[in-house]
Amino acid sequence: LSSPKRTSTVSLSSSMASSDEGAVFNLSVSSFLKILKGDITKWSVDSSSDAIVTPANERMLGGGGADGAIHRAAGPQLRAACYEAPEVRPGVRCPTGEARITPGFNLPASRVIHAVGPIYDTDDNPEKSLANSYRNSLRVAKENDIKYIAFPAISCGIYGYPFDEAAVISISTIKEFANDFKEVHFVMFADDIYSVWVNQAKKVLSTA
Numbered sequence: 001l002s003s004p005k006r007t008s009t010v011s012l013s014s015s016m017a018s019s020d021e022g023a024v025f026n027l028s029v030s031s032f033l034k035i036l037k038g039d040i041t042k043w044s045v046d047s048s049s050d051a052i053v054t055p056a057n058e059r060m061l062g063g064g065g066a067d068g069a070i071h072r073a074a075g076p077q078l079r080a081a082c083y084e085a086p087e088v089r090p091g092v093r094c095p096t097g098e099a100r101i102t103p104g105f106n107l108p109a110s111r112v113i114h115a116v117g118p119i120y121d122t123d124d125n126p127e128k129s130l131a132n133s134y135r136n137s138l139r140v141a142k143e144n145d146i147k148y149i150a151f152p153a154i155s156c157g158i159y160g161y162p163f164d165e166a167a168v169i170s171i172s173t174i175k176e177f178a179n180d181f182k183e184v185h186f187v188m189f190a191d192d193i194y195s196v197w198v199n200q201a202k203k204v205l206s207t208a
């Protein structure tokens, strides 16, 4: 496993190195999935080609949870950039299952991908919507030459998605893009969800 170049001054990996490097899995011979514990607003691996995903809502102007933390850390320019995204219908800049990209502004990561996951209790097909939010995030990342991307557990907070089901869907969808990224990371805020993701990754992927 060759270590990626770390150019950022604020690197989640280096700040975690002494206590917990997380869990590493193979996506392909030259591409890895890493599951880490930490705060996604602090994450960067290579500021020339990295992005974090924010679990947004359809308005795409910020909110609570990880999205709120990401907007606070990025600064007000992020919200201004979001306003620039055209509305596809009144009040909707990013429909459920889709993704949009902006710069990261004051974040250590160079770009932010705004992905809208399903509200578990009200979505007609939450599995499909959740898979689409990962798929479209990875698509937009690929189109923008992103090589390192970090996800939180989309829809697993305010939107109420059960952790186990979300873990299987997210990891299986990321597998479809095995050759397109050097590393795909999950940055988990809490021990319980971190463990769920590691256990499901063990079932879906092989250990690196």
Ligand code: AR6
Binding pocket: 038, 039, 040, 041, 055, 056, 057, 062, 063, 064, 065, 066, 067, 068, 069, 117, 152, 153, 154, 155, 156, 157, 158, 159, 160, 161, 187, 188, 189, 190, 193
């Ligand atoms: N770093 C990593 N993960 C985090 C962080 C962080 N700093 N903060 C929270 N999480 P949520 P959703 C975890 O609620 O369910 C917002 O208002 C959190 O513990 O952020 O997709 C948006 O604007 C959980 O595991 O996103 C939308 O309106 C995961 O991130 C709505 O919430 C996702 O929880 C989206 O809800």
